[in-house]
Amino acid sequence: MLRIPGISLAVLSRYCYYVADKILPFVVILRKSNFIATLTMLSKGDVILENHLKNPNVVYKYTSSDIQNELLDICAAQIVRKISESIQRSRYFAVLADECTDTATKEQLSICIRYLVYEGPLVSVREDFLCFVTAENTKGQTIAVLILDVLQQNGFDINKLRAQGYDGAANMSGKFKNDLATNENARYEMEKRTKLRTLCETRWSSRADALKTFKASLSVVVSSLDHLKDDGDDKAGGRLCAILRFEFIIGLVVAEHILSSTVSLSNYLQTPKCNLLQALKESKVIIQLLRNERADDTVWDALYDEAVTIAAEFYITPSTLRRAGIQRQRANPVVNNTKDYWKVTLYLAFLDHLITELEIRLVDSEGRFKGEALLPEKLDTHLNAEMIQAIYDANTYDADLTDPDTFRQEIERWKARWSMVPTDERPADIITCLNHTDPQLYPNITNIPSLLLAMPVTTATAERSFSSMKRVKTYLRSTMTTERLASLATLNIHREQEVDICRAVETFANAKSGKRLAHFI
Numbered sequence: 001m002l003r004i005p006g007i008s009l010a011v012l013s014r015y016c017y018y019v020a021d022k023i024l025p026f027v028v029i030l031r032k033s034n035f036i037a038t039l040t041m042l043s044k045g046d047v048i049l050e051n052h053l054k055n056p057n058v059v060y061k062y063t064s065s066d067i068q069n070e071l072l073d074i075c076a077a078q079i080v081r082k083i084s085e086s087i088q089r090s091r092y093f094a095v096l097a098d099e100c101t102d103t104a105t106k107e108q109l110s111i112c113i114r115y116l117v118y119e120g121p122l123v124s125v126r127e128d129f130l131c132f133v134t135a136e137n138t139k140g141q142t143i144a145v146l147i148l149d150v151l152q153q154n155g156f157d158i159n160k161l162r163a164q165g166y167d168g169a170a171n172m173s174g175k176f177k178n179d180l181a182t183n184e185n186a187r188y189e190m191e192k193r194t195k196l197r198t199l200c201e202t203r204w205s206s207r208a209d210a211l212k213t214f215k216a217s218l219s220v221v222v223s224s225l226d227h228l229k230d231d232g233d234d235k236a237g238g239r240l241c242a243i244l245r246f247e248f249i250i251g252l253v254v255a256e257h258i259l260s261s262t263v264s265l266s267n268y269l270q271t272p273k274c275n276l277l278q279a280l281k282e283s284k285v286i287i288q289l290l291r292n293e294r295a296d297d298t299v300w301d302a303l304y305d306e307a308v309t310i311a312a313e314f315y316i317t318p319s320t321l322r323r324a325g326i327q328r329q330r331a332n333p334v335v336n337n338t339k340d341y342w343k344v345t346l347y348l349a350f351l352d353h354l355i356t357e358l359e360i361r362l363v364d365s366e367g368r369f370k371g372e373a374l375l376p377e378k379l380d381t382h383l384n385a386e387m388i389q390a391i392y393d394a395n396t397y398d399a400d401l402t403d404p405d406t407f408r409q410e411i412e413r414w415k416a417r418w419s420m421v422p423t424d425e426r427p428a429d430i431i432t433c434l435n436h437t438d439p440q441l442y443p444n445i446t447n448i449p450s451l452l453l454a455m456p457v458t459t460a461t462a463e464r465s466f467s468s469m470k471r472v473k474t475y476l477r478s479t480m481t482t483e484r485l486a487s488l489a490t491l492n493i494h495r496e497q498e499v500d501i502c503r504a505v506e507t508f509a510n511a512k513s514g515k516r517l518a519h520f521i
Helices: 009-027 032-045 047-054 065-089 140-153 183-190 204-216 218-230 234-243 246-260 263-269 276-295 297-313 338-363 368-374 376-382 385-393 404-419 430-435 443-454 460-472 482-493 501-513
Strands: 093-101 107-119 122-135 161-166
Touching: 032 047, 065 107, 065 122, 065 482, 065 501, 093 140, 093 460, 107 140, 107 443, 107 460, 122 140, 122 430, 122 443, 122 460, 122 482, 161 443, 204 218, 204 246, 218 234, 246 297, 246 338, 263 276, 276 338, 276 368, 297 338, 368 376, 368 385, 368 443, 376 404, 385 404, 404 443, 430 443, 460 482
Parallel strands: 093 161
Antiparallel strands: 093 107, 107 122
16 A cells, blocks of 8 residues: 555545535634544544544554645635636636735735636526735735736636736726615514615615615614613613604614615626626616606605604604704605605605616726627518628727628628528527527627626626625634635535546645555555
8 A cells, every 4th residue: 555654545535525525615724622522523433534533553644734724725625627628728817806804904905707618509697706815005006916926826827817906905996986563463564574784785676675674664773772772771862762753763764775676686686697789688678667667656645654654653753854944964855745845855765876887887988888789580670781880990809800891791791691581490599699699600790799797797707605604714724824724715606517536646645755646455
């Protein structure tokens, strides 16, 4: 049996198996005592491993934190290598980055990749977590250097990088960097939502849910705060006074209603398979819905009546904010009654702001959406000489298109091809269009949908990686190094990926003995 210092390959293969598949990715055991306890428990069904752990004559048991880190790095490197190989086969890719402070107050930069996956003739989109790296600061230059280093270390072709997405890294965010009944009824409603939610700063869908839960349980919250106030809790008394005001109640009702309209869009935008054209289409739906509600007085009437009904339960009279003849620091419209005051200063103002933000960030964004005109379904209605020139002149595609004459000739062939297909049978979405396009016959038209698919809509994938980070690096494990954190997070996030234990053993053994293994026992 081929051995490395102090340990047999049979034992080592079991270590790798338990580290990669049984212990760390799921339970995330980091402290030595917990690791040894779990390894001992698992060894009860494994005679070879049990003898190794109980043998008092074995000097090198290979259970130290350094050995754990090496095995984790080897296993995680396999997963990252698979992702890197898929990305290298992709026509284009995009970088997603976000930063978050861990329990050791270190800025951890999460780097994820959005890319195209080719499964035979079909194309799909993936967004995968790559790694965590520690950022000394969140300056744009520092983040850029870290991202480039990670891409180069993994052998990515920088020339294929076509888009970047940033969120928490505010100084990297492009053009925008300068620029939320009775007690019995309440309890019945809360059966669906058993606890109050915090207002999440990044997930709008959870904000809408938190507001709905709070509104349904308002009478219970007021009763609880009242009891705490009677027990001498000054903070509870202050919060109770803030809640029992009409301006709070009308704000709660309006915010919950408007934000609930955006929940489906918010959830959809966070899916990795969502692309820019789909995001544009669904955003227009929500914008039209909000505009319809703005023009429909019955919607506002229903919201105001609901707020008045809730206020009446607590003997609150509808009122406005204090007004003065000359007022520059708050809304002071010329209105006749309380209802019109809140409609102008709150309801319409909120709607207009939300509609404007959706249009600026998702609808009116640059010339890249002009590539939508190449979809077979839209050729007859959207693609003309002016649009062809606009697509060619768009800064998004200029580096990936041939000369203008060749581009126009290709489009003419493209139009002729789909003119022979009935309109109702033509692809209407970008994925289907790309799957029906031969890159050898239509290289330019293949490039444009590929670019649109590679461009990220949100940085939700990077944000989701922080949930794994918080599970792995808790306050009791705040001394964990970034390398160990990155390896554990990779194994946890990509736990559906299989780790080749034989290859991990060979890599580890070669590092320790410098010998090439011919077989495993």
